Amino acid sequence: MRTLGLIGGMSAESTALYYSHLNRLARERLGGLHSARLAMISIDFAPLAEMQARGEWDEAGQMMAAEARRLEAAGAEAILICANTMHIVAEAVEAAVEVPVLHICDATAAALRAAGSRRPLLLATRFTMEKDFYRDRLAQAGIEAVVPGADDRAALHAIIYDELCQGVISPASKAVVLDMIARAEGVDGVIFGCTEIGLLISPDDLALPVVDTTLAHAQAGMAFALG
Known part of the structure; x- marks a missing residue:
C-alpha cells in the first residue's frame, strides 16, 4: 500500500472525516485489521483563514507548498489537500x-459523471463558488456547475466558517441550506463542495444525486494507494 500525505486542519472537523473515510476504505478493500498508510500535517487554520480573507493567495500557496515538501520528505507518495x-x-x-x-475536482468530476449529473448545484465557500478555479476545472470534464445567488452564497459562507468549521451543527442552518437546494432551478445534482457540508446535510436529505467531495477525494486517494 502506498503512503498518502494529507495536508489537513482546514478545518480540523473535515480532516477527521478524511482520516475516518480512508481507514474505512482500506479495511473494506483489504479486510481484517488493515488501515491506511498516512502521513498528515494538520495546520493551524486561523492564520490561513486570515490570508484567505485578505486575498493573500500567493502567500497561502507558499505555505501549502512548504507543507507538501515536508510530507514528501516524510515518505508520502501522493498529496491530498484536504479542503x-x-x-x-x-x-x-x-x-x-x-x-x-x-486534485479534488478530478475526483468530484468522476463521481458526478458516474452519477449521471452534468449540471450540478455547487455548495461551497464563497471563494470556491465565486472564483474560476473550481468551476473551470469541472468544465474541462464536461460539468457545468451552478452556484446559488449572491445572498445565498454569503449565507452559506458564514455557515461554513462561523459554524461548521468550529464544530457547530445547527438545525436552523440545515433548513437554510436545504431551502437553497430546493430553490435551485435546472440542476441535476448537488456537489457538497466544501469538505464540511456533509456534517450538516446528508445525501439522504435529497432526491437529487449528491457528490460529497470529502468522500470522493478519499476514494480517489485510496484507489491510488492500492493501485
Missing part, C-alpha cells in the same frame, strides 16, 4: 513536489 477552497493554490503545491497531487 476544496485551498485547491486555489494546487498548482503551487504541484510545482513544489515530485509526487502527484490528487
Whole structure:
C-alpha cells in the first residue's frame, strides 16, 4: 500500500472525516485489521483563514507548498489537500513536489459523471463558488456547475466558517441550506463542495444525486494507494 500525505486542519472537523473515510476504505478493500498508510500535517487554520480573507493567495500557496515538501520528505507518495477552497493554490503545491497531487475536482468530476449529473448545484465557500478555479476545472470534464445567488452564497459562507468549521451543527442552518437546494432551478445534482457540508446535510436529505467531495477525494486517494 502506498503512503498518502494529507495536508489537513482546514478545518480540523473535515480532516477527521478524511482520516475516518480512508481507514474505512482500506479495511473494506483489504479486510481484517488493515488501515491506511498516512502521513498528515494538520495546520493551524486561523492564520490561513486570515490570508484567505485578505486575498493573500500567493502567500497561502507558499505555505501549502512548504507543507507538501515536508510530507514528501516524510515518505508520502501522493498529496491530498484536504479542503476544496485551498485547491486555489494546487498548482503551487504541484510545482513544489515530485509526487502527484490528487486534485479534488478530478475526483468530484468522476463521481458526478458516474452519477449521471452534468449540471450540478455547487455548495461551497464563497471563494470556491465565486472564483474560476473550481468551476473551470469541472468544465474541462464536461460539468457545468451552478452556484446559488449572491445572498445565498454569503449565507452559506458564514455557515461554513462561523459554524461548521468550529464544530457547530445547527438545525436552523440545515433548513437554510436545504431551502437553497430546493430553490435551485435546472440542476441535476448537488456537489457538497466544501469538505464540511456533509456534517450538516446528508445525501439522504435529497432526491437529487449528491457528490460529497470529502468522500470522493478519499476514494480517489485510496484507489491510488492500492493501485
